Amino acid sequence: MAFESLSERISMALRKITGRANLTEKDIDTMMREIRLSLLEADVNYKVVRDFTKEVKEKALGEKIMKSLSPGDMVVKIVRDELKKLMGDEAAPLNYNLSGPTVFMLVGLQGGGKTTHVGKLANYIRKQGDKKRPLFIAADIYRPAAIDQLKTIGKSLNIPVFEMGTKEKVVKIVGEGIKYAKANKHDLVIIDTAGRLHIDDEMMDELVEVEKAVKPDEVLLTIDAMMGQDAINVIETFNARLNITGCILTKLDGDARGGAALSVRYLTNIPIKFIGVGEKLDDLEVFHPDRMADRILGMGDIVSLVEKTTQAVEEEEAEKMAQKMQKGKYDYNDFLKQMKWIKRMGSLKGILKLIPGIGQQLKNIEFDEKQLAYIEAIIFSMTEYERCNPEIIARSSSRRTRISKGSGRPYPEVNALVRRFDTMKKQVEQLSRMDEDQIKNMQKGGMPQMPQPKKRKGKGKGKGGFRF
C-alpha cells in the first residue's frame, strides 16, 4: 500500500537487528538514523521525527529491553508501539445528529479531493446499511464547473444536489439548503465547499460563518497524502479557525508515503477518519491507526482484508461454495462467481497487497484488470454443460476452438485458462482433503496455498512479518 517504501526501508534497518542476541548502542544508533531518514523522506513532520526517534531510542536503551526475549525483537516492538501511539489509538466513528438532519461539511485546500469525497462519503454511509436520504449542497461558487462536477456525482449515486448557482452568498445557499433538506425529509446533508488557502482570511471567514450558521456534526478536512512539511501549517490553521472534527486522507492509492498523516494525530489530536484509495466512488475506507502502524512495518493488513471481503460476499453464497469445495467439486460457474466477488471488492491488486509478504513482491507487477473481462468472455462462451463439467473442455480441442471463436479470444488464451483452472481445481481439492489440524497449521504459517496466478510466494512464515 502507500507506506510500502517506508516499510521496506524500516524493515531493512530492522532486519539487521532482528534475531541478534545482543544489541549495542551503535546498533540502535544505526537503526535510528535509518528510521529518521526514512520518516523524513516520507514527509513526516521534522519535529515529529525528532521526538519519535528520541522516544524509541530512550525506550530501547532503557531497562525494559533486558526483560524481553531477545533485544532485537524488543526494539521492533517498541518501534511498532510508538508508531501506533503516534497515529492515535482507535478508529474514530462519525457523529450523527439524532434529532434532526445530520450535517457534514467538507473543507480543505484546492485540489485536495473535496468534491469527490462528498460523493464517496455518501456512498460509504449508504453501503453501511444506514437508511439515509442524503442531500448534497453545492457551496463551491468559485471554481468553474464545480457545481456540475457535484451534480454529475450526485446523478451517478442518485442523490439530489441543492444549488443556487454562483451568484448567491455561500451562507445563504447553505441555509436554504438545510431548509430544503428539512422540508423534503433528507436526514443527511453533505456540504461541498470551495477549496481555499488556509491563509486567505476572507475565504476562511466564509467557512466560519457557515459553521456558525448550520452547526455541522462533522467538519472534515481533506488532506492530500502527497503533502510535504507544510501540511501541519495547513491543518493547524484550519483547526484554529474551525472546529475540525476529523480528516480524510486522500490519494493514498499513489506511492505517496503519507507521512503527513502521522504528523496530524501527533501534533494536533485530530483523528483521521477515512482514507481515499482511488478515483471510484467506492474507493473510501475507514482509517484504522493500529492497522496502519502494522502496514508501515510491512505486516500487511489482514483485518482490513477480512472486512472488505465479508462486505462484498453474500454469506450464503460463500457457504454454498465452501460445501461444494469440500466435496471436491469446483467448476467454471464457481470460478465466475469468485471473479464477480473480486470485482466487487475493488481492484485485485488492492486486495492482494493487503496480504502480508505479498505487498513487496507486487510492487512492480501491474495487474491488467481487463484480463478479468477476457476470462469472463471465454467462460460465457461455454455451454452450461461445459461449465459444470470442466474436464470435457480439457479433453476436446474442437470445443476449445469453438469457445475461442465465440469469445473472440485467441486459442492459446483459452488453453491457458483451461490449464490454470485445472491447477486451481487441484489445489481446491487438495485443500478439501486436509483435516482441520492441517488447515490450522497452514493458517499459522501465514500464507496458505492460495490459488493465485502470481508465483513466488513468501517463505511461508513471517515474510516481512516480525514475531513478537
Next chain:
Amino acid sequence: MGLFDWFRKNKKKKEESKKYKEGLAKTRKQGSLSRLTRLFNEKDRIDDDLFDQLEEIFVMADMGVETTVKFIDSLRDDERLDDLEDMKLLQEIIVDKMFDLYLKGEIVNSNLNVNKEGLSVYLFVGVNGSGKTTSIAKVANKLKKEGKKVCMAAGDTFRAGAIKQLKIWGDRVGCPVITKEEGSDPSAVIFDGIKFAKENGYDVLLCDTAGRLQTKVNLMKELEKIKRVISREVPNAPHDTLLVIDATTGQNGLNQAKSFIEATDISGIILTKLDGTAKGGIVLAIRDVYNVPIKFIGLGEKMDDLEYFDLEKYIYGLFAELIEEE
C-alpha cells in the same frame, strides 16, 4: 558578492519582482525560510549547531533529504567558510550556492519552446488536483497577451465537470476550446484540437489531460499514446510537456517527476499554489535530481497569477527582507 549589488542596482528588476514578493511574502513570513533570516540574526559563529539548524530549515522547506544533505555537505566544504567572521557573508554564500544548485553551470531557459514553422503544441500533465486546468487557462491568457493566437483542447474527459471548467476558462480568456463528450478518448480530442488549430491558423494549442497518479500504469500508457498522436500530427511536437506540481507537495514530487519523465519526457515544470505557506523547495530537489527546469509558477487563483519562472526573482522573493536590510 556581486549578486546583491546587482539586485540593489537593478531597479527595474525590483519592480518586476514585486509580484513574486507579494506571492512569496507568506512563504517568507510564515514559512520556514523566514527562520533563515532569524537564524542569521541570532548566530554569530559557524558551528555544528548552525549546520543542524540549516538542515532542519531546508528539510522543512521540502527540499528533500538527499538534496539537503548534499547542500549542507558542500557548504561545510566551502573554502570561503574558513576564517569567515561576518555572518552576512555566509548568507550570501548560501544564496550563491542555491544558484549553483539550480543552475549547475548551465544557462537554464524558462521560456517555452516555440515552433517557428507553425503550430506550437504544449501538453499539460500531472497528478489529480495539482492545478492543470487552471494553469492552462493562465498560460493561454499569458500567451494571448503576448499576441499569440491560442486555442485549447479539453483532454480531461474523465473527471466530472472538467470539460465545462475549461470551457468557462476559455470564455474568460477568449480562446476556443475543442471538446468531445465526457468519457471519450483524450487522444481523439487532442487530434481534433490539432486539426482545428491547423485549419484555422492558430499559433498555439494547449492540451489538458486528466489528473493521474504516477503509479497507475495504464493511465501513464494513455499519456504515451497522447504524445504519439501529437508528434504524428505535428513533427517535433509537443514542443513542451509541462508537469504541473503543487507547491505543497512533499517528497512525492520526486516520484512524480521520475514517472512522468519516463512516460512523456517532461521538458518543464509549472509550480502551482506558491501563494500559500508552502515553500516549494521540491523545485530545487527536482532540478537537482532530474535536471528538469521550472518554467512557470502559479501565485494565485486569478487569470493573471502566473509568472515565468525566474530563478533570480524566485530567490530574491525568498530572501527579500534579508537583502533590503543591507
